[in-house]
Amino acid sequence: MLKVQEIREIIKLIDQSSIDEFSYEANGTKVSMKKQQEQVVTEAVQPQQAVQAQPKPQVQEPAQSKEVEQEPAVEEAPKADTSSSDYDAEIKSPMVGTFYVSPSPDQDAYVKLGDDVKEDSVVCIVEAMKLFNEIEAEVSGEVVEILVKDGELVEYGQPLFRVKSK
Structure with missing residues (x-):
């Protein structure tokens, strides 16, 4: 399968x-x-x-993709005071969909700035066609930057988080 x-x-x-x-x-x-x-x-x-x-x-839909690519998501998202060399890896979206930081609006975010993640840690949800997909970190380290806002559309391969190895 x-x-x-x-x-x-x-x-x-x-x-x-x-x-x-x-x-x-x-x-x-x-x-x-x-x-x-x-x-x-x-x-x-x-x-x-x-x-x-x-x-x-x-x-x-490619037409929708072009609009999202033109939006500078990095400028609007919450960030830590880091330079581009302050991270070792990025957690990227494995699909096109809507990014959510928590399992439901009344619950806490999966991860926040400064949190430690492991390879199997769930860091967010990407919803595509009413299917909610838990996204795992696939890297270990500390979350130093969150690049996307809750509820924002994301593209395949778009960086969502930056992680610094410990």
Whole structure:
């Protein structure tokens, strides 16, 4: 069975290529992607006996992407007083969606400036098509900069946090 990250990578590759249609089937799992009016539409079909929650279809709209790229997200986000050499790694968005700092509006943020994170620490949620995806740090260290505001749209690969190794 394909992992969510592998499906995201396939979506990115199809979006950047001249391929109009892509299908993959293995072990009862089928993934089909088609470009329609400069969008990538993904459908994942799972066998009946599968119990795990699977990602819903994702649509990536290039027109929307251009608007977000033009917005300087770094200027509006809360920052620590750091220079660009004060961090060792960035935690990037694995998908297009809406960034949330906490699991719900009435709960505390997953991480704040100065917090220590481990590779498996959940740092935020990115919501895509009503599917809330917990994003893990994948690096260890101290959060020295938060680059995105709560509720802001993010792009695939967009830096969300900067982390300094300890």
